[in-house]
Amino acid sequence: MNTIPEILLKQKEFFKSQKTKEVPYRLSLLKTLKQEILSNEQAIYDALKKDFKKPEFETYISEFGLVISELNLVIKHLKKWAAPKRIKSSMLTFPSRDYIYKQPYGNILIIAPWNYPFLLAMEPLIMAIAAGNTVVLKPSELTKHTSQLITDIVQKTFPETIAKSIQGGVETATALLAQKWDYIFFTGSVSVGKIVARAAANYLTPVTLELGGKSPCIIDDTVNLKLVARRISWGKFLNAGQTCISADYIIVKSNIKDAFIEALKTEIIKRYGDNPKESPDLPRIINKRNVSRIADMLEGSQIIYGGHIDIEDCYISPTLIDSPDLDSKIMSDEIFGPVLPILTYDTEQDIENIIWHYDKPLALYVFSNDKTFIEQTIKKYSFGGGVINDLLIHFGNHRLPFGGIGASGMGAYHGKTGFDTFSHHKAISKRGNWSDPGVRYAPYKGKLGLLKKMFKYFS
Secondary structure, X not given: OOOHHHHHHHHHHHHHOOHHHOHHHHHHHHHHHHHHHHHOHHHHHHHHHHHHOOOHHHHHHHHHHHHHHHHHHHHHHHHHHHOOEEEOOOHHHOOEEEEEEEEEOOEEEEEOOOOOOOHHHHHHHHHHHHOOOEEEEEOOOOOHHHHHHHHHHXXXXXXXXXXXXXXXOHHHHHHHHOOOOOEEEEEOOHHXXXXXXXXXXXXXXXXXXXXXXXXXXXXXXXXXXXXXXXXXXXXXXXXXXXXXXXXXXXXXXXXXXXXXXXXXXXXXXXXXXXXHHHOOOOOOOOOHHHHHHHHHHHOOOOEEEOOOEEOOOOEEOOEEEEOOOOXXXXXXXXXXXXXXXXXXXXXXXHHHHHHOOOOOOOEEEEEOOOHHHHHHHHHHOOOOEEEEOOOOHHHHOOOOOXXXXXXXXXXXXOXXXXXXXXXXXXXXXXXXXXXXXXXXXXXXXXXHHHHHHHHHHHO
C-alpha cells in the first residue's frame, strides 16, 4: 500500500499530464460515479442504519437524494461552467478581448465529517472532480460502515491518480495535513477547523471551512404555533439534532412561550410517540462519547420535557430546556443533539443581547408574519444563511451558496458555487495588434491631462 506522500506524488504527476482538464474525461468519471452510487443505494441505507440507526427516509432526503441531484446537475451543466467566459473589456485596455478561464487548483484534500457522512464526503468530491482536480478524501472514522462503503465506491470509480479515499483517525488527518496541497476543504467542528487553518497556513494553502456554531431560531407572536411546532420538530430532531445548521436554541416572544412549548410537546409525541426510543424514525447519537458530552451539558438545566438518556444505546430523547443562563453548560457550545433550549424575549434589545453574546452562527431562522421584523432581523445579524418560517431548507437549493461567516466558517459551495470553489478564476486579456495608442509610452510630457480624462470617462 502506498504511503500518503506517495499517493499525493502520483496525483501531482497525473495532474501535470493535463488529462483532468479535459471536460469529456471529467464527465466520464462523474457518470461512472453516478452509476456506482445508484448500484449501491441499498448498501448506503444499510451502512447508515448500522452507524447510527438512520432511517432510510432521512438517508434519502438528506444524503442519497442530494448527492444524485448534485451529480445530475453537474453532468448537465459542466460544459457550460467550464467554458471560458467572455467579459466586457475596458476602454483603458483598448483594443482587447477579456475572459475568465476556470482552471483547477490541482491537488485537493477533503476531510469529511460524521453527521452526514455520505453527503458531506461525496458532494465536495463531485465538485472537485468536476472542476478538474485530483482528490484525496478522508471520510470520518466514526462512521465505519459508511466510510468503508465510500472508500469502496471511490476505489471502483477512480484511478488512484485521480481520487483516493484514505480512512483513519486523528493520526491520519495529521499526516494528511502535513502535506502540501493546492486546496483544502474541511467540514467539522470549530476547534478542528482552527487546526486545519493553521496547517494550511504553513503553505499558504487556500481553504474552505464548513463549521457550525449556535444557530438561533426567533419566533414572534404573529405566527401559527401549530405550524411552527411541526416545522421545528422536523428540523431540530432530523438526524437526532446532529446537523450543523440545526436550530441550536429558540428565542420566543414571552407571551406565547407556554403555548409554544405545549404545541412542540404535542408535535414531538405525534412524530415519535410517547416513547421515542422505540421509534424507528429517530436516529441515535453517533457514539457513547458524544452522548456523555451532551449529558454533561444537561447538568444543572431545567428540563421541561424529555431528558431520557441511555448511553449504551447511544440514545437521547427529544429534550426541551427552559430558560438556561447564557453562560450555562448547555449554552456554552454547539449542542449537536436532540436538545432544544428555549429562551424568551420582549424587546428587540433582548434578542440582540442573546445573539450577540455568541460568535456569528452558521444559520439563523425567523418565524414571523411581520415583514418589517423579518427584514430588520436579516439585515442586523451576521450569519451564514437562513430561512424564514422553516428550518434547514436553504441547504436543499443548489442555486444558493452554502457556507459560514466568522467562527462558523469561510467559503461556500453547492451547485455552481461548488464548482467555482474548486476552480481558480484566471483573468486573461487578449490584446489586439491592429492599434497601439501611444499615450502610455514615454516621454510622458504633456500626456497627463489626456490620461486623467481617459480614466474619468472610460474606467
